[in-house]
Amino acid sequence: MNGSRSIRSGVQDNDRTMDLDTVKQRARPREFSPKDDMPEEYRKAATRMIQFHANSEIMGAYLERPFIREAPSLERKLAYSAKVQDELGHGQLLYRAAESLGIKSRDQMLDELANGEGKFLNCFHYPMDSWVEVPMIAFFVDGAAMRRQATLRRSSWEPYAHAMDKVCFEEGFHIKHGESILAELASGSQKEQEMVQDAFEEWWPRIIQFFGPTDDDSTHHDFAAEVGLKQMTNDGLRQAFLNSYVPKAKEYGLEIPDTPTIEHDEELNTYEIAEDELDWDEFFTIAKNDLDSGKEQINARKQAQDAVAWVREGLDEDETATGGHAPQAAD
């Protein structure tokens, strides 16, 4: 028996910090948790990855939110607002998983998102103008994200894997609801079908770029894979996504745009993408938070945050008055 041991949060203790070789050797699904003294390289890499993920959940929800009132029926409105609420909850879960690494606090990460330093998914830097774009996010982008998230349930940072359990539990509803909207529009009037095709053509290259540049150009992959934070390469994820979603798009009568060129190897069932036909300048402009529409999204969220500051302050006062025992908001 090794006596009592308390669960510590990611506080650095130089004598007992795990060295990188040990981390790489032990890297397995859910292997590390706040009771391990992880080296700074690991904690920084994990923070970068989870913070990006959390920011993306929040920014995606803000992009979708205005369309709750555009929903064509009461059922759609209930389901769609539940979905948007879920995404904000995922963001909060993920900030907690990132916070447990001891590098940044949740407030710090939210401040970084507000002041334009926080990075997030390429797709959420573009504006959305119409309800027909909803399934582009709620089916294709969410579908791509879920493919990735399903593999992250095997991440070596246990709090991240635990957050993915709840996220994946809920995402099945999101994807099927998104597909249900797509199915309805794709079998609607001629006008609706044309609008869906237009939206698809606009969003398709962005969706392909969701998984980032080819593995050779991905800066952070090697280390994240070596220490088990990440379980699959960008390219592997993109293949799996295309395998499921290209046939689906065709089933709903959508024509896959000519750019980028995609070659399907029917024997191997793999897809070869002419990646150099995609706009990587725009992608890397987005990666610096420099695309105009992305800046608008960031500022719009900041304004919404400022507008409800009085609610947060009210809650803080309530908590202070009750000595910190006020009920916490549920996830």
Next chain:
Amino acid sequence: MIWEVFRQEQSGEYHTHCGNVHAPDRDMALMFAQIQHARRKPTHSLWVAPAEEISEVDESEASFGGTTNKAYRWATSYNIEPVAEEVADSENEQAEAERARGEN
């Protein structure tokens, strides 16, 4: 002194409350927990916590969710074949939760 005991069957799983032990201190509580709760069941790890450190809120004080009909929230409500393996997995987990709630 009463200590609540939480047992984890396999690495990476959640610790689940499995009962309590009487012990004068933390080390003794850990030892009794092993004897009482981990001798006959597969166990990867045990937690003990002083019973008075556990806080509770129950249905008489709070209105918990899960009682209104929110069928629209479940993947099983949408008459569509899951597009991918991970979507099917999620739907199965939801169906499992639905059964556990006694709704199906």
